[in-house]
Amino acid sequence: MNQDDEEFIRRMTSSQRQLRAFIHGLVPHQVDADDVLQEVNMALWRKREKYDLSQDFLRWAFGFASLEVRGLRSRMSRDRLWFNDSVIDSLVEEWPSVGAFLEDSHRSLRNCIQKLGEVERRAVESRYSKRLSVDQIAELTERPASTVYKILNRARESLRGCIERSRLQSDGR
Numbered sequence: 001m002n003q004d005d006e007e008f009i010r011r012m013t014s015s016q017r018q019l020r021a022f023i024h025g026l027v028p029h030q031v032d033a034d035d036v037l038q039e040v041n042m043a044l045w046r047k048r049e050k051y052d053l054s055q056d057f058l059r060w061a062f063g064f065a066s067l068e069v070r071g072l073r074s075r076m077s078r079d080r081l082w083f084n085d086s087v088i089d090s091l092v093e094e095w096p097s098v099g100a101f102l103e104d105s106h107r108s109l110r111n112c113i114q115k116l117g118e119v120e121r122r123a124v125e126s127r128y129s130k131r132l133s134v135d136q137i138a139e140l141t142e143r144p145a146s147t148v149y150k151i152l153n154r155a156r157e158s159l160r161g162c163i164e165r166s167r168l169q170s171d172g173r
Contacts, residue, residue, distance in 0.1 A: 008048045011057040012041065019061050026069045036068045104170065112162035120155035127152060
């Protein structure tokens with residue numbers, strides 16, 4: 001494997017989350033979206049020698065994704081849950097800025113979660129990372145469910161405020 005192939009693989013793998021989100025935004029059913037992503041990855045690999053390393057990889061990959069989505073849409077034209085070509089083209093153009101916004105939001109959320117008190121942070125992690133129910137958290141922490149609800153509400157309010165402050169700071173206000 002040559003150095004260009006290695007760089008291509010690095011760019012392709014690092015863009016998977018954004019590419020997956022883009023495709024899932026255009027394809028109504030997750031199974032179909034996953035199939036499209038696989039087809040896009042195969043097409044990207046087949047065309048890797050045509051990729052110019054000075055180019056924005058994600059924008060190039062979105063072009064392949066839009067073609068695959070259009071192909072799927074035409075094969076499944078009975079379904080009315082599809083965007084037309086102009087909407088897909090607009091999303092291809094706008095998605096990089098949306099992706100950057102999401103990355104910034106995730107970074108802010110991670111930072112804000114770290115600023116929570118230990119009780120709130122553990123409750124949030126149990127609820128949203130481990131996907132435990134409030135009743136399960138209550139049982140594990142030996143607290144009433146009503147207390148767990150209050151802890152989670154307090155944590156969400158703290159996170160909301162922290163993220164808003166973070167956005168204001170990043171906007172330079």
